[in-house]
Amino acid sequence: MMSIAATRRDSILESIAAAAKLARRDAADVTLIAISKTRGADEIEALIAAGQRHFGESRVQEAQSKWPQLLARHNGVRLHCVGRLQSNKAAEAVALFDTIHSLDRISLLEALAKASEKSARTPAVYIQVNIGEEEQKGGCAIGDVGALVTAVRQSPLPLAGLMAIPPLGVEPSPFFALLAKIAREHEVGGLSMGMSDDYRAAVMLGATAVRVGTALFED
Ligand SMILES: *Cc1c(COP(=O)(O)O)cnc(C)c1O
Numbered sequence: 001m002m003s004i005a006a007t008r009r010d011s012i013l014e015s016i017a018a019a020a021k022l023a024r025r026d027a028a029d030v031t032l033i034a035i036s037k038t039r040g041a042d043e044i045e046a047l048i049a050a051g052q053r054h055f056g057e058s059r060v061q062e063a064q065s066k067w068p069q070l071l072a073r074h075n076g077v078r079l080h081c082v083g084r085l086q087s088n089k090a091a092e093a094v095a096l097f098d099t100i101h102s103l104d105r106i107s108l109l110e111a112l113a114k115a116s117e118k119s120a121r122t123p124a125v126y127i128q129v130n131i132g133e134e135e136q137k138g139g140c141a142i143g144d145v146g147a148l149v150t151a152v153r154q155s156p157l158p159l160a161g162l163m164a165i166p167p168l169g170v171e172p173s174p175f176f177a178l179l180a181k182i183a184r185e186h187e188v189g190g191l192s193m194g195m196s197d198d199y200r201a202a203v204m205l206g207a208t209a210v211r212v213g214t215a216l217f218e219d
Pocket of ligand 1: 211
């Protein structure tokens, strides 16, 4: 019998495939990242058993408390950091995560690069863009993307792409389209965009990674 998590995952993968097909894209170019913040090891392992390999957490401390044991038990699982990151957590983040989606300033890049040199680990980084130009929101200003792209390309860390979280309560598609345009301008390939409510639109507009929590873990 399939677990509930596996059933939900299958239907999300089907929706991703349908959106990719409509957009004349290859669904294999879209990675589903299961955002497992606040979720327990049992729920996570049910998804691993269903074939899920990419997981995301938003807090370093929470990830540290649950993932080392899970990673030791399961081969091939990749861990993504999707939350705001303080420079003083850079060493812990580099040690634990394979990909970091929230690089938004040079000082954080410097801290990550330094931690990378010490640990010989080189997580890939997405540059997070404050795409709605909102106060209080994570991400760099649109005008700062170019300088950050250049700095990452000169660093030991591979550039995975651009990431954004559109403003709440408004139609997200124009913001996805804008992020895709900025990525093209800087010849950046990866786009981490789309969550439970809007991942189909994100896939149609070019997302290469969608970050889905609620739709996987809740009814
Ligand atoms: C929590 C979170 C998600 C997942 O959001 P859902 O709406 O539950 O799918 C995606 N991205 C980031 C950055 C998050 O913090």
